[in-house]
Amino acid sequence: MxxxxxxxxxxxxxxxxxxxxxxxxxxxxxxxxxxxxxxxxxxxxxxxxxxxxxxxxxxxxxxxxxxxxxxxxxxxxxxxxxxxxxxxxxxxxxxxxxxxxxxxxxxxxxxxxxxxxxxxxxxxxxxxxxxxxxxxxxxxxxxxxxxxxxxxxxxxxxxxxxxxxxxxxxxxxxxxxxxxxxxxxxxxxxxxxxxIPFDLAASGLRLLVVDTRVKHSHSEGEYGKRRAGCEKGAALLGVDALRDVPHGELDAALARLGDEEEVVRLVRHIVTENERVERVVALLRAGEIRAIGPVLVEGHASLRDDFRISCPELDLAVDTALAAGALGARMTGGGFGGSAIALVEAADVDTVTKALQEAFAAAGFTAPRLFEAVPxxxxxxxxxxxxxx
The missing domain is CATH 3.30.230.10 (Ribosomal Protein S5; domain 2)
Incomplete structure:
Protein backbone atom coordinates (compact mmCIF):
# COMPACT_ATOMS: atom_id res chain seq x y z
CA MET A 1 0.00 0.00 0.00
CA ILE A 196 0.61 -8.16 27.66
CA PRO A 197 1.13 -11.15 25.32
CA PHE A 198 -2.12 -11.92 23.51
CA ASP A 199 -1.49 -14.81 21.13
CA LEU A 200 -4.93 -16.00 20.17
CA ALA A 201 -3.82 -18.38 17.41
CA ALA A 202 -1.47 -20.29 19.71
CA SER A 203 -4.44 -21.02 21.96
CA GLY A 204 -6.69 -22.10 19.12
CA LEU A 205 -8.81 -18.98 19.44
CA ARG A 206 -9.97 -16.13 17.22
CA LEU A 207 -11.41 -12.70 17.98
CA LEU A 208 -14.14 -11.74 15.55
CA VAL A 209 -14.97 -8.09 14.96
CA VAL A 210 -18.61 -7.50 14.03
CA ASP A 211 -18.94 -4.08 12.41
CA THR A 212 -22.67 -3.40 12.62
CA ARG A 213 -22.30 -0.57 10.08
CA VAL A 214 -24.34 1.62 12.40
CA LYS A 215 -22.52 4.96 12.37
CA HIS A 216 -21.86 7.12 15.38
CA SER A 217 -20.36 10.52 16.00
CA HIS A 218 -18.69 11.27 19.34
CA SER A 219 -19.05 14.99 18.84
CA GLU A 220 -22.84 14.90 18.54
CA GLY A 221 -23.53 14.97 22.24
CA GLU A 222 -24.21 11.60 23.82
CA TYR A 223 -20.56 10.80 24.45
CA GLY A 224 -20.11 14.23 26.01
CA LYS A 225 -23.14 13.70 28.25
CA ARG A 226 -21.64 10.50 29.63
CA ARG A 227 -18.34 12.23 30.30
CA ALA A 228 -20.07 15.13 32.07
CA GLY A 229 -22.07 12.67 34.17
CA CYS A 230 -18.89 10.88 35.23
CA GLU A 231 -17.28 14.18 36.18
CA LYS A 232 -20.37 15.05 38.22
CA GLY A 233 -20.12 11.72 40.01
CA ALA A 234 -16.47 12.31 40.86
CA ALA A 235 -17.30 15.77 42.19
CA LEU A 236 -20.17 14.46 44.34
CA LEU A 237 -17.91 11.76 45.76
CA GLY A 238 -15.08 14.21 46.41
CA VAL A 239 -12.49 12.45 44.24
CA ASP A 240 -10.34 13.73 41.38
CA ALA A 241 -11.70 11.04 39.04
CA LEU A 242 -13.82 7.90 39.29
CA ARG A 243 -10.57 5.93 39.08
CA ASP A 244 -10.16 6.86 42.74
CA VAL A 245 -13.27 4.97 43.89
CA PRO A 246 -12.06 1.51 45.05
CA HIS A 247 -14.08 -1.42 43.79
CA GLY A 248 -14.45 -2.71 47.33
CA GLU A 249 -16.09 0.56 48.38
CA LEU A 250 -18.47 0.83 45.44
CA ASP A 251 -21.70 0.12 47.33
CA ALA A 252 -20.90 2.77 49.93
CA ALA A 253 -20.05 5.26 47.20
CA LEU A 254 -23.31 4.62 45.36
CA ALA A 255 -25.26 5.04 48.57
CA ARG A 256 -23.69 8.48 49.01
CA LEU A 257 -25.02 9.52 45.60
CA GLY A 258 -28.59 9.14 46.84
CA ASP A 259 -31.28 9.64 44.20
CA GLU A 260 -28.86 10.69 41.42
CA GLU A 261 -29.97 7.65 39.42
CA GLU A 262 -28.16 8.45 36.19
CA VAL A 263 -24.92 9.29 37.97
CA VAL A 264 -25.20 6.07 40.01
CA ARG A 265 -25.35 4.03 36.82
CA LEU A 266 -22.36 5.80 35.28
CA VAL A 267 -20.24 5.47 38.40
CA ARG A 268 -21.10 1.80 38.77
CA HIS A 269 -19.98 1.07 35.22
CA ILE A 270 -16.67 2.89 35.50
CA VAL A 271 -15.68 1.35 38.83
CA THR A 272 -16.64 -2.19 37.81
CA GLU A 273 -15.04 -1.78 34.37
CA ASN A 274 -11.70 -0.85 35.89
CA GLU A 275 -11.88 -4.01 37.97
CA ARG A 276 -12.71 -6.03 34.85
CA VAL A 277 -9.58 -4.74 33.12
CA GLU A 278 -7.47 -5.85 36.06
CA ARG A 279 -9.11 -9.29 36.00
CA VAL A 280 -8.42 -9.71 32.28
CA VAL A 281 -4.78 -8.70 32.76
CA ALA A 282 -4.38 -11.29 35.52
CA LEU A 283 -6.01 -14.00 33.42
CA LEU A 284 -3.87 -13.30 30.37
CA ARG A 285 -0.71 -13.28 32.44
CA ALA A 286 -1.75 -16.68 33.79
CA GLY A 287 -2.30 -17.98 30.26
CA GLU A 288 -6.05 -18.33 30.83
CA ILE A 289 -7.25 -16.67 27.64
CA ARG A 290 -10.53 -18.57 27.46
CA ALA A 291 -11.44 -17.42 30.94
CA ILE A 292 -11.71 -13.79 29.82
CA GLY A 293 -14.89 -14.65 27.89
CA PRO A 294 -17.32 -14.19 30.82
CA VAL A 295 -15.60 -10.92 31.74
CA LEU A 296 -16.29 -9.58 28.25
CA VAL A 297 -19.96 -10.51 28.67
CA GLU A 298 -20.11 -8.69 32.01
CA GLY A 299 -18.63 -5.63 30.32
CA HIS A 300 -21.29 -5.62 27.65
CA ALA A 301 -24.10 -5.89 30.18
CA SER A 302 -22.66 -2.93 32.05
CA LEU A 303 -22.34 -0.82 28.91
CA ARG A 304 -25.87 -1.76 27.87
CA ASP A 305 -27.67 -1.39 31.18
CA ASP A 306 -25.65 1.13 33.20
CA PHE A 307 -23.88 3.29 30.62
CA ARG A 308 -26.72 2.80 28.11
CA ILE A 309 -24.65 3.20 24.97
CA SER A 310 -25.50 -0.02 23.17
CA CYS A 311 -28.05 -0.35 20.37
CA PRO A 312 -30.23 -3.17 18.95
CA GLU A 313 -27.61 -4.16 16.39
CA LEU A 314 -24.84 -4.44 18.98
CA ASP A 315 -27.04 -6.40 21.38
CA LEU A 316 -28.04 -8.75 18.57
CA ALA A 317 -24.40 -9.29 17.64
CA VAL A 318 -23.44 -10.16 21.20
CA ASP A 319 -26.45 -12.36 21.93
CA THR A 320 -26.16 -14.21 18.61
CA ALA A 321 -22.43 -14.85 18.96
CA LEU A 322 -22.90 -16.24 22.47
CA ALA A 323 -25.79 -18.45 21.40
CA ALA A 324 -23.67 -19.80 18.53
CA GLY A 325 -20.87 -20.84 20.88
CA ALA A 326 -18.68 -17.78 21.42
CA LEU A 327 -16.79 -17.84 24.72
CA GLY A 328 -17.48 -14.16 25.26
CA ALA A 329 -18.66 -11.07 23.42
CA ARG A 330 -19.23 -7.38 23.98
CA MET A 331 -19.58 -4.07 22.20
CA THR A 332 -16.32 -2.17 21.75
CA GLY A 333 -15.63 1.51 21.22
CA GLY A 334 -17.58 4.63 22.09
CA GLY A 335 -21.00 3.08 21.54
CA PHE A 336 -24.26 4.11 19.83
CA GLY A 337 -23.26 1.84 16.94
CA GLY A 338 -19.91 0.65 15.72
CA SER A 339 -18.57 -2.81 16.45
CA ALA A 340 -18.79 -5.78 18.77
CA ILE A 341 -16.12 -8.39 19.43
CA ALA A 342 -16.55 -12.12 20.00
CA LEU A 343 -13.98 -14.54 21.43
CA VAL A 344 -14.41 -17.75 19.48
CA GLU A 345 -12.78 -21.16 19.23
CA ALA A 346 -11.02 -21.39 15.87
CA ALA A 347 -13.20 -24.37 14.93
CA ASP A 348 -16.37 -22.33 15.56
CA VAL A 349 -15.57 -19.28 13.44
CA ASP A 350 -17.68 -20.38 10.47
CA THR A 351 -20.62 -21.34 12.70
CA VAL A 352 -20.61 -18.02 14.54
CA THR A 353 -20.12 -16.05 11.33
CA LYS A 354 -23.08 -17.75 9.66
CA ALA A 355 -25.28 -17.24 12.71
CA LEU A 356 -24.48 -13.52 12.76
CA GLN A 357 -25.20 -13.08 9.09
CA GLU A 358 -28.51 -14.90 9.38
CA ALA A 359 -29.58 -13.05 12.53
CA PHE A 360 -28.93 -9.62 11.00
CA ALA A 361 -30.81 -10.60 7.86
CA ALA A 362 -33.77 -11.91 9.85
CA ALA A 363 -33.92 -8.67 11.85
CA GLY A 364 -33.86 -6.56 8.69
CA PHE A 365 -30.55 -4.96 9.63
CA THR A 366 -27.77 -4.06 7.22
CA ALA A 367 -25.43 -7.02 6.80
CA PRO A 368 -22.51 -6.71 9.24
CA ARG A 369 -18.88 -6.59 8.18
CA LEU A 370 -17.03 -9.47 9.83
CA PHE A 371 -13.28 -9.97 10.16
CA GLU A 372 -10.76 -11.50 12.52
CA ALA A 373 -8.73 -9.13 14.69
CA VAL A 374 -5.04 -9.97 15.07
CA PRO A 375 -2.84 -7.89 17.42
Whole structure:
Protein backbone atom coordinates (compact mmCIF):
# COMPACT_ATOMS: atom_id res chain seq x y z
CA MET A 1 0.00 0.00 0.00
CA UNK A 2 2.89 2.37 0.73
CA UNK A 3 4.07 2.39 -2.88
CA UNK A 4 0.59 3.20 -4.17
CA UNK A 5 0.23 6.03 -1.66
CA UNK A 6 3.64 7.43 -2.63
CA UNK A 7 2.76 7.25 -6.33
CA UNK A 8 -0.53 9.04 -5.77
CA UNK A 9 1.30 11.71 -3.75
CA UNK A 10 3.57 12.34 -6.72
CA UNK A 11 0.58 12.59 -9.06
CA UNK A 12 -1.02 15.16 -6.76
CA UNK A 13 1.96 17.27 -5.83
CA UNK A 14 4.41 16.79 -8.69
CA UNK A 15 7.21 15.21 -6.70
CA UNK A 16 7.68 12.17 -4.51
CA UNK A 17 7.10 12.34 -0.73
CA UNK A 18 9.86 12.51 1.84
CA UNK A 19 8.47 9.37 3.39
CA UNK A 20 5.45 7.17 4.07
CA UNK A 21 4.08 6.33 7.52
CA UNK A 22 1.31 4.10 8.90
CA UNK A 23 -0.76 4.16 12.10
CA UNK A 24 -3.31 1.48 13.01
CA UNK A 25 -6.86 1.46 14.20
CA UNK A 26 -7.53 -0.47 17.37
CA UNK A 27 -9.86 -2.88 19.08
CA UNK A 28 -10.42 -2.34 22.77
CA UNK A 29 -10.44 -5.72 24.43
CA UNK A 30 -11.79 -4.36 27.73
CA UNK A 31 -11.98 -1.00 29.51
CA UNK A 32 -14.65 1.16 27.89
CA UNK A 33 -15.13 4.84 28.76
CA UNK A 34 -12.61 4.47 31.58
CA UNK A 35 -9.91 6.49 29.83
CA UNK A 36 -11.41 9.91 30.52
CA UNK A 37 -11.92 8.81 34.13
CA UNK A 38 -8.17 8.21 34.67
CA UNK A 39 -8.81 4.47 34.59
CA UNK A 40 -7.47 1.33 32.96
CA UNK A 41 -7.88 0.21 29.35
CA UNK A 42 -6.62 -2.71 27.28
CA UNK A 43 -6.61 -2.11 23.52
CA UNK A 44 -4.58 -3.74 20.79
CA UNK A 45 -3.69 -2.50 17.34
CA UNK A 46 -5.36 -3.80 14.19
CA UNK A 47 -3.65 -4.63 10.89
CA UNK A 48 -5.91 -1.95 9.38
CA UNK A 49 -4.01 1.33 9.07
CA UNK A 50 -4.10 4.91 7.97
CA UNK A 51 -1.16 5.53 5.64
CA UNK A 52 0.28 8.96 4.93
CA UNK A 53 2.78 10.15 2.35
CA UNK A 54 4.15 13.47 3.56
CA UNK A 55 6.65 16.18 2.62
CA UNK A 56 7.54 19.40 4.40
CA UNK A 57 6.75 22.91 3.20
CA UNK A 58 8.27 26.20 4.32
CA UNK A 59 5.52 28.61 3.27
CA UNK A 60 2.95 28.14 6.04
CA UNK A 61 0.62 26.09 3.82
CA UNK A 62 -0.94 22.70 4.61
CA UNK A 63 -2.21 20.72 1.62
CA UNK A 64 -4.34 17.66 2.33
CA UNK A 65 -5.77 14.93 0.15
CA UNK A 66 -7.52 11.67 1.00
CA UNK A 67 -7.97 8.67 -1.24
CA UNK A 68 -11.10 7.85 0.75
CA UNK A 69 -13.01 11.10 0.29
CA UNK A 70 -14.29 12.57 -2.94
CA UNK A 71 -12.73 15.84 -3.94
CA UNK A 72 -9.38 17.36 -4.70
CA UNK A 73 -6.55 18.74 -2.64
CA UNK A 74 -7.63 20.97 0.26
CA UNK A 75 -5.27 23.88 0.91
CA UNK A 76 -5.15 25.57 4.32
CA UNK A 77 -2.97 28.28 5.78
CA UNK A 78 -1.42 27.38 9.11
CA UNK A 79 -2.08 30.84 10.52
CA UNK A 80 -5.80 30.39 9.80
CA UNK A 81 -6.22 27.08 11.66
CA UNK A 82 -8.82 27.70 14.35
CA UNK A 83 -10.52 25.14 16.65
CA UNK A 84 -14.16 24.39 15.89
CA UNK A 85 -14.21 25.86 12.37
CA UNK A 86 -13.74 22.64 10.37
CA UNK A 87 -16.45 19.97 10.32
CA UNK A 88 -14.85 17.89 7.58
CA UNK A 89 -12.34 15.03 7.59
CA UNK A 90 -9.58 17.60 7.24
CA UNK A 91 -10.12 18.67 10.86
CA UNK A 92 -8.19 15.62 12.09
CA UNK A 93 -4.88 16.15 10.29
CA UNK A 94 -5.22 19.94 10.47
CA UNK A 95 -5.91 19.68 14.19
CA UNK A 96 -2.65 17.80 14.67
CA UNK A 97 -0.70 20.55 12.91
CA UNK A 98 -2.51 23.14 15.04
CA UNK A 99 -1.72 21.22 18.24
CA UNK A 100 1.96 20.85 17.33
CA UNK A 101 2.33 24.53 16.55
CA UNK A 102 0.39 25.59 19.64
CA UNK A 103 2.82 23.51 21.70
CA UNK A 104 5.68 25.47 20.20
CA UNK A 105 6.94 22.99 17.64
CA UNK A 106 8.33 24.58 14.43
CA UNK A 107 6.04 23.04 11.81
CA UNK A 108 6.05 25.30 8.75
CA UNK A 109 3.74 23.39 6.44
CA UNK A 110 3.23 20.04 4.72
CA UNK A 111 1.86 18.23 1.73
CA UNK A 112 -0.09 15.15 2.82
CA UNK A 113 -1.83 12.32 0.98
CA UNK A 114 -3.79 9.86 3.11
CA UNK A 115 -5.37 6.48 2.52
CA UNK A 116 -6.93 4.27 5.18
CA UNK A 117 -8.19 0.72 5.56
CA UNK A 118 -9.60 1.39 9.06
CA UNK A 119 -13.42 1.24 8.81
CA UNK A 120 -14.91 4.64 9.61
CA UNK A 121 -17.65 4.97 12.21
CA UNK A 122 -17.06 1.41 13.39
CA UNK A 123 -15.66 2.21 16.82
CA UNK A 124 -12.17 1.17 15.69
CA UNK A 125 -10.48 4.56 16.01
CA UNK A 126 -10.22 5.60 12.38
CA UNK A 127 -9.87 9.23 13.45
CA UNK A 128 -7.05 8.49 15.92
CA UNK A 129 -5.19 6.59 13.20
CA UNK A 130 -5.37 9.66 10.96
CA UNK A 131 -4.13 11.90 13.73
CA UNK A 132 -1.28 9.67 14.83
CA UNK A 133 0.05 8.98 11.34
CA UNK A 134 0.25 12.71 10.59
CA UNK A 135 1.82 13.44 13.98
CA UNK A 136 4.44 10.72 13.57
CA UNK A 137 5.32 11.90 10.06
CA UNK A 138 5.74 15.50 11.17
CA UNK A 139 7.71 14.45 14.26
CA UNK A 140 10.12 12.54 12.01
CA UNK A 141 10.38 15.15 9.27
CA UNK A 142 10.81 18.13 11.58
CA UNK A 143 13.00 16.13 14.00
CA UNK A 144 10.87 17.16 16.98
CA UNK A 145 12.10 14.31 19.16
CA UNK A 146 8.73 13.60 20.74
CA UNK A 147 8.05 10.41 22.67
CA UNK A 148 5.14 8.25 21.55
CA UNK A 149 3.08 9.17 24.61
CA UNK A 150 3.67 12.84 23.83
CA UNK A 151 2.42 12.34 20.29
CA UNK A 152 -0.67 10.66 21.70
CA UNK A 153 -1.31 13.59 24.04
CA UNK A 154 -1.00 16.10 21.19
CA UNK A 155 -3.36 14.05 19.03
CA UNK A 156 -5.88 13.86 21.86
CA UNK A 157 -5.69 17.64 22.20
CA UNK A 158 -6.31 17.97 18.46
CA UNK A 159 -9.45 15.84 18.75
CA UNK A 160 -10.69 17.42 21.99
CA UNK A 161 -10.07 21.06 21.18
CA UNK A 162 -9.76 21.40 17.41
CA UNK A 163 -12.33 18.79 16.34
CA UNK A 164 -14.49 19.18 19.45
CA UNK A 165 -14.86 15.50 20.40
CA UNK A 166 -14.33 14.95 24.17
CA UNK A 167 -12.49 11.63 23.83
CA UNK A 168 -9.99 10.18 26.26
CA UNK A 169 -6.37 9.25 25.59
CA UNK A 170 -6.80 5.54 24.81
CA UNK A 171 -7.27 5.59 21.04
CA UNK A 172 -4.28 7.75 20.23
CA UNK A 173 -2.03 5.89 22.68
CA UNK A 174 -3.07 2.53 21.25
CA UNK A 175 -2.33 3.65 17.70
CA UNK A 176 1.03 5.12 18.70
CA UNK A 177 2.26 2.55 21.23
CA UNK A 178 0.82 -0.94 20.69
CA UNK A 179 3.14 -3.82 19.83
CA UNK A 180 2.70 -6.80 17.54
CA UNK A 181 1.15 -9.82 19.29
CA UNK A 182 0.30 -7.91 22.46
CA UNK A 183 -2.53 -6.05 24.13
CA UNK A 184 -1.65 -2.77 25.80
CA UNK A 185 -2.47 -2.48 29.51
CA UNK A 186 -2.59 1.29 29.88
CA UNK A 187 -3.04 3.37 32.99
CA UNK A 188 -4.58 6.51 31.52
CA UNK A 189 -3.70 8.62 34.56
CA UNK A 190 0.07 8.47 34.18
CA UNK A 191 0.23 6.72 30.77
CA UNK A 192 2.30 3.87 32.21
CA UNK A 193 2.15 0.90 29.87
CA UNK A 194 2.56 -2.84 30.03
CA UNK A 195 2.59 -4.99 26.90
CA ILE A 196 0.61 -8.16 27.66
CA PRO A 197 1.13 -11.15 25.32
CA PHE A 198 -2.12 -11.92 23.51
CA ASP A 199 -1.49 -14.81 21.13
CA LEU A 200 -4.93 -16.00 20.17
CA ALA A 201 -3.82 -18.38 17.41
CA ALA A 202 -1.47 -20.29 19.71
CA SER A 203 -4.44 -21.02 21.96
CA GLY A 204 -6.69 -22.10 19.12
CA LEU A 205 -8.81 -18.98 19.44
CA ARG A 206 -9.97 -16.13 17.22
CA LEU A 207 -11.41 -12.70 17.98
CA LEU A 208 -14.14 -11.74 15.55
CA VAL A 209 -14.97 -8.09 14.96
CA VAL A 210 -18.61 -7.50 14.03
CA ASP A 211 -18.94 -4.08 12.41
CA THR A 212 -22.67 -3.40 12.62
CA ARG A 213 -22.30 -0.57 10.08
CA VAL A 214 -24.34 1.62 12.40
CA LYS A 215 -22.52 4.96 12.37
CA HIS A 216 -21.86 7.12 15.38
CA SER A 217 -20.36 10.52 16.00
CA HIS A 218 -18.69 11.27 19.34
CA SER A 219 -19.05 14.99 18.84
CA GLU A 220 -22.84 14.90 18.54
CA GLY A 221 -23.53 14.97 22.24
CA GLU A 222 -24.21 11.60 23.82
CA TYR A 223 -20.56 10.80 24.45
CA GLY A 224 -20.11 14.23 26.01
CA LYS A 225 -23.14 13.70 28.25
CA ARG A 226 -21.64 10.50 29.63
CA ARG A 227 -18.34 12.23 30.30
CA ALA A 228 -20.07 15.13 32.07
CA GLY A 229 -22.07 12.67 34.17
CA CYS A 230 -18.89 10.88 35.23
CA GLU A 231 -17.28 14.18 36.18
CA LYS A 232 -20.37 15.05 38.22
CA GLY A 233 -20.12 11.72 40.01
CA ALA A 234 -16.47 12.31 40.86
CA ALA A 235 -17.30 15.77 42.19
CA LEU A 236 -20.17 14.46 44.34
CA LEU A 237 -17.91 11.76 45.76
CA GLY A 238 -15.08 14.21 46.41
CA VAL A 239 -12.49 12.45 44.24
CA ASP A 240 -10.34 13.73 41.38
CA ALA A 241 -11.70 11.04 39.04
CA LEU A 242 -13.82 7.90 39.29
CA ARG A 243 -10.57 5.93 39.08
CA ASP A 244 -10.16 6.86 42.74
CA VAL A 245 -13.27 4.97 43.89
CA PRO A 246 -12.06 1.51 45.05
CA HIS A 247 -14.08 -1.42 43.79
CA GLY A 248 -14.45 -2.71 47.33
CA GLU A 249 -16.09 0.56 48.38
CA LEU A 250 -18.47 0.83 45.44
CA ASP A 251 -21.70 0.12 47.33
CA ALA A 252 -20.90 2.77 49.93
CA ALA A 253 -20.05 5.26 47.20
CA LEU A 254 -23.31 4.62 45.36
CA ALA A 255 -25.26 5.04 48.57
CA ARG A 256 -23.69 8.48 49.01
CA LEU A 257 -25.02 9.52 45.60
CA GLY A 258 -28.59 9.14 46.84
CA ASP A 259 -31.28 9.64 44.20
CA GLU A 260 -28.86 10.69 41.42
CA GLU A 261 -29.97 7.65 39.42
CA GLU A 262 -28.16 8.45 36.19
CA VAL A 263 -24.92 9.29 37.97
CA VAL A 264 -25.20 6.07 40.01
CA ARG A 265 -25.35 4.03 36.82
CA LEU A 266 -22.36 5.80 35.28
CA VAL A 267 -20.24 5.47 38.40
CA ARG A 268 -21.10 1.80 38.77
CA HIS A 269 -19.98 1.07 35.22
CA ILE A 270 -16.67 2.89 35.50
CA VAL A 271 -15.68 1.35 38.83
CA THR A 272 -16.64 -2.19 37.81
CA GLU A 273 -15.04 -1.78 34.37
CA ASN A 274 -11.70 -0.85 35.89
CA GLU A 275 -11.88 -4.01 37.97
CA ARG A 276 -12.71 -6.03 34.85
CA VAL A 277 -9.58 -4.74 33.12
CA GLU A 278 -7.47 -5.85 36.06
CA ARG A 279 -9.11 -9.29 36.00
CA VAL A 280 -8.42 -9.71 32.28
CA VAL A 281 -4.78 -8.70 32.76
CA ALA A 282 -4.38 -11.29 35.52
CA LEU A 283 -6.01 -14.00 33.42
CA LEU A 284 -3.87 -13.30 30.37
CA ARG A 285 -0.71 -13.28 32.44
CA ALA A 286 -1.75 -16.68 33.79
CA GLY A 287 -2.30 -17.98 30.26
CA GLU A 288 -6.05 -18.33 30.83
CA ILE A 289 -7.25 -16.67 27.64
CA ARG A 290 -10.53 -18.57 27.46
CA ALA A 291 -11.44 -17.42 30.94
CA ILE A 292 -11.71 -13.79 29.82
CA GLY A 293 -14.89 -14.65 27.89
CA PRO A 294 -17.32 -14.19 30.82
CA VAL A 295 -15.60 -10.92 31.74
CA LEU A 296 -16.29 -9.58 28.25
CA VAL A 297 -19.96 -10.51 28.67
CA GLU A 298 -20.11 -8.69 32.01
CA GLY A 299 -18.63 -5.63 30.32
CA HIS A 300 -21.29 -5.62 27.65
CA ALA A 301 -24.10 -5.89 30.18
CA SER A 302 -22.66 -2.93 32.05
CA LEU A 303 -22.34 -0.82 28.91
CA ARG A 304 -25.87 -1.76 27.87
CA ASP A 305 -27.67 -1.39 31.18
CA ASP A 306 -25.65 1.13 33.20
CA PHE A 307 -23.88 3.29 30.62
CA ARG A 308 -26.72 2.80 28.11
CA ILE A 309 -24.65 3.20 24.97
CA SER A 310 -25.50 -0.02 23.17
CA CYS A 311 -28.05 -0.35 20.37
CA PRO A 312 -30.23 -3.17 18.95
CA GLU A 313 -27.61 -4.16 16.39
CA LEU A 314 -24.84 -4.44 18.98
CA ASP A 315 -27.04 -6.40 21.38
CA LEU A 316 -28.04 -8.75 18.57
CA ALA A 317 -24.40 -9.29 17.64
CA VAL A 318 -23.44 -10.16 21.20
CA ASP A 319 -26.45 -12.36 21.93
CA THR A 320 -26.16 -14.21 18.61
CA ALA A 321 -22.43 -14.85 18.96
CA LEU A 322 -22.90 -16.24 22.47
CA ALA A 323 -25.79 -18.45 21.40
CA ALA A 324 -23.67 -19.80 18.53
CA GLY A 325 -20.87 -20.84 20.88
CA ALA A 326 -18.68 -17.78 21.42
CA LEU A 327 -16.79 -17.84 24.72
CA GLY A 328 -17.48 -14.16 25.26
CA ALA A 329 -18.66 -11.07 23.42
CA ARG A 330 -19.23 -7.38 23.98
CA MET A 331 -19.58 -4.07 22.20
CA THR A 332 -16.32 -2.17 21.75
CA GLY A 333 -15.63 1.51 21.22
CA GLY A 334 -17.58 4.63 22.09
CA GLY A 335 -21.00 3.08 21.54
CA PHE A 336 -24.26 4.11 19.83
CA GLY A 337 -23.26 1.84 16.94
CA GLY A 338 -19.91 0.65 15.72
CA SER A 339 -18.57 -2.81 16.45
CA ALA A 340 -18.79 -5.78 18.77
CA ILE A 341 -16.12 -8.39 19.43
CA ALA A 342 -16.55 -12.12 20.00
CA LEU A 343 -13.98 -14.54 21.43
CA VAL A 344 -14.41 -17.75 19.48
CA GLU A 345 -12.78 -21.16 19.23
CA ALA A 346 -11.02 -21.39 15.87
CA ALA A 347 -13.20 -24.37 14.93
CA ASP A 348 -16.37 -22.33 15.56
CA VAL A 349 -15.57 -19.28 13.44
CA ASP A 350 -17.68 -20.38 10.47
CA THR A 351 -20.62 -21.34 12.70
CA VAL A 352 -20.61 -18.02 14.54
CA THR A 353 -20.12 -16.05 11.33
CA LYS A 354 -23.08 -17.75 9.66
CA ALA A 355 -25.28 -17.24 12.71
CA LEU A 356 -24.48 -13.52 12.76
CA GLN A 357 -25.20 -13.08 9.09
CA GLU A 358 -28.51 -14.90 9.38
CA ALA A 359 -29.58 -13.05 12.53
CA PHE A 360 -28.93 -9.62 11.00
CA ALA A 361 -30.81 -10.60 7.86
CA ALA A 362 -33.77 -11.91 9.85
CA ALA A 363 -33.92 -8.67 11.85
CA GLY A 364 -33.86 -6.56 8.69
CA PHE A 365 -30.55 -4.96 9.63
CA THR A 366 -27.77 -4.06 7.22
CA ALA A 367 -25.43 -7.02 6.80
CA PRO A 368 -22.51 -6.71 9.24
CA ARG A 369 -18.88 -6.59 8.18
CA LEU A 370 -17.03 -9.47 9.83
CA PHE A 371 -13.28 -9.97 10.16
CA GLU A 372 -10.76 -11.50 12.52
CA ALA A 373 -8.73 -9.13 14.69
CA VAL A 374 -5.04 -9.97 15.07
CA PRO A 375 -2.84 -7.89 17.42
CA UNK A 376 -0.63 -5.84 15.11
CA UNK A 377 2.19 -3.27 15.38
CA UNK A 378 1.62 0.35 16.32
CA UNK A 379 2.52 3.43 14.28
CA UNK A 380 5.68 3.22 12.22
CA UNK A 381 7.56 4.59 9.23
CA UNK A 382 7.15 2.41 6.15
CA UNK A 383 9.75 3.86 3.81
CA UNK A 384 12.03 6.77 3.18
CA UNK A 385 11.95 9.35 0.46
CA UNK A 386 10.59 8.42 -2.93
CA UNK A 387 13.27 7.85 -5.57
CA UNK A 388 11.78 10.69 -7.59
CA UNK A 389 11.81 13.14 -4.67
Missing amino acids: SEAVAERFEELYGTGPEGVWAAPGRVNLIGEHTDYNDGFVMPFALPHTAVAAVSRRTDGVLRLHSADVEGGVVELRLDDLTPGTDRNWTAYPAGVVWALREAGHPVTGADVHLASTVPTGAGLSSSAALEVVVALALDDLYELGLQRWQLARLCQRAENVYVGAPTGIMDQTASACCEDGHALFLDTRDLSQQQ APGARRLNRASSSA
